[in-house]
Amino acid sequence: MEGDLSALLSGAAGFLIDLDGTLVSGRTVLPDAHWLLQEVGERFVLVSNNSEHTPEQLSRHLRQIGLQIPPERMVLAGTTALGHIAKGQPGARVLLLGSPALRAHARQIGLELVEDHADVVLVTRDRRFTYQRLAQAARAVASGARLVVACPDRNHPGPRGQPVPEAGALGLAVAAAGGAERYEIIGKPEPLLFELGCARLGIAPSDGLMIGDNAETDGAGALRLGMGFLQVRKGLIRTALARPAPAPHQEAAIA
Ligand SMILES: [Mg+2]
Incomplete structure (x- = not known):
């Protein structure tokens, strides 16, 4: 067998x-x-x-539970979205809704993280998402910033099957609040x-x-x-x- x-x-x-x-x-x-x-x-x-972790972080997490997968064998939506933006618009001013690890990665690849006058709004899985961040992102989108969402998933199942909000749900909120008719999805x-x-x-x-x-x-x-x-x-x-x-x-x- x-x-x-x-x-x-x-x-x-x-x-x-x-x-x-x-x-x-x-x-x-x-x-x-x-x-x-x-x-x-x-x-x-x-x-x-996954749009919350970098490959290095995720590789460490997986090693802790016994799975050996090196970072170079990972393609993740969050870091890929940042790479895609950096390639198309080097040095872009990015309003990033994202984890501290993703923010550090964005800076490492030459993106400028801003709160105002953004060229691009990138929505990833941001566990610190607030009404204020939503308002900032909506203003940027309404002013013409390109809206990019790391993945379309609205949630993923938690350990007991409960919905855990994902980047797609946050992206929908930003699009709705900012009046974006459509946006780019990476994942x-x-x-x-x-x-x-x-x-x-x-x-x-x-x-x-x-x-x-x-x-x-x-x-x-x-x-x-x-x-x-x-x-x-x-x-x-x-x-x-x-x-x-x-x-x-x-x-x-x-x-
Ligand atoms: Mg799956």
């Missing part, structure tokens, strides 16, 4: 692997995480809509994280397999790029692999 499952994985040149709901849930490592990481060896990149299902992940692996998306729990983000994004998608429920990766691949118009297809 194990041999058969390994053979299924050997059909892909590389893997993009989601974190929450796939390898971990909160601080709990899910059942097949160690098995999967052992199987894929060096052929994977973690691709997550899954948009293509950027998938493309960066594949580039890091040196593979074409059509040769890769996305392994994740969310059909709307992991699945839709992968399929849009012609990449296979394996949907995992409750971290049961081996069970998902053992299922016959559903028809392509359904949730998943193994490449």
Whole structure:
């Protein structure tokens, strides 16, 4: 049985692997995480809509719960959003709703963090979000600043299944308050994280397999790029692999 499952994985040149709901849930490592990481060896990149941590921080957190994933194997929505802004508008004045770690990272890559006259408002998972920050961001957007939101997720499930607010919910608040009709989204299902992940692996998306729990983000994004998608429920990766691949118009297809 194990041999058969390994053979299924050997059909892909590389893997993009989601974190929450796939390898971990909160601080709990899910059942097949160690098995999967052992199987894929060096052929994977973690691709997550996490917009609170830097790869270095997240790597340390995961090590504490027994998962060894080096920072260079991570593509995260928050730091990717900052990199995307810095590349397109070097030295941009950014009003950043974000964690202290993300603020430090923004400065390191040459962005100027401002409260007024921002060129860009970037919304990430900001646990210190307040009415005042909302008002500042709304004013900037109403004055013409570009609005970028790290990921579309409005919440993720907490340890007891309760909703934990995500960057997408804060982004909607800023857009509504500032009167923005639309805004740019960086995280899954948009293509950027998938493309960066594949580039890091040196593979074409059509040769890769996305392994994740969310059909709307992991699945839709992968399929849009012609990449296979394996949907995992409750971290049961081996069970998902053992299922016959559903028809392509359904949730998943193994490449
Ligand atoms: Mg997930």
